[in-house]
Amino acid sequence: MIQVENTPLTPEQVDEVIDRFPGETGDVLSILEELQEKHPLKYLPRETLEYVADRKGLSPSRVYSVATFYSFFNLEPQGRHSVMICRGTACHTRGSNLLMSGVLAEAGGGAPDEDGSYTTPDHQLTVRTVACFGQCALAPVVGVNHEIYGRISDMKLRRIVRELIQKEKQHEDSTS
Ligand code: FES
Numbered sequence: 001m002i003q004v005e006n007t008p009l010t011p012e013q014v015d016e017v018i019d020r021f022p023g024e025t026g027d028v029l030s031i032l033e034e035l036q037e038k039h040p041l042k043y044l045p046r047e048t049l050e051y052v053a054d055r056k057g058l059s060p061s062r063v064y065s066v067a068t069f070y071s072f073f074n075l076e077p078q079g080r081h082s083v084m085i086c087r088g089t090a091c092h093t094r095g096s097n098l099l100m101s102g103v104l105a106e107a108g109g110g111a112p113d114e115d116g117s118y119t120t121p122d123h124q125l126t127v128r129t130v131a132c133f134g135q136c137a138l139a140p141v142v143g144v145n146h147e148i149y150g151r152i153s154d155m156k157l158r159r160i161v162r163e164l165i166q167k168e169k170q171h172e173d174s175t176s
Pocket residue numbers: 086087088089090091092131132133134135136137139140141
């Protein structure tokens with residue numbers, strides 16, 4: 001099992017991003033987006049937020065409030081792949097709970113935390129819920145990495161997740 005090391009980005013890695021956004025506070029959003037993408041576990045460690053605040057001359061709480069306001073920012077380590085399951089009313093009535101339990105079963109049987117999020121111990125997959133994708137007519141809707149699937153069945157989603165996990169395993173075998 002590949003373990004992805006969970007360390008903050010180095011000051012040099014953060015500087016490289018900040019230096020491309022020399023403007024005022026409005027750039028913080030873009031900086032945080034890039035830094036999250038750059039982190040192998042797709043999140044913003046506290047140390048990184050504090051470093052950005054220091055470099056931009058802002059209070060840490062100001063930068064932290066940007067990171068917590070937008071739901072696409074993660075403050076906890078994420079998996080390399082993400083599955084987002086809509087828990088809005090339309091999707092709920094069309095079986096989003098079944099989709100969630102199917103994904104969790106494929107991912108090894110873990111239980112989500114109080115926010116409805118679960119990351120496998122090897123950080124290969126994160127599954128979480130979202131309030132609504134705004135595509136209720138296509139319920140149930142899920143997002144897998146950057147792709148949205150409407151009217152998805154439990155079997156199809158399980159197959160997609162199984163293939164993702166298998167692909168990771170093949171990659172792991174070929175690099176070990
Ligand atoms: S309720 Fe699921 S997309 Fe709106």
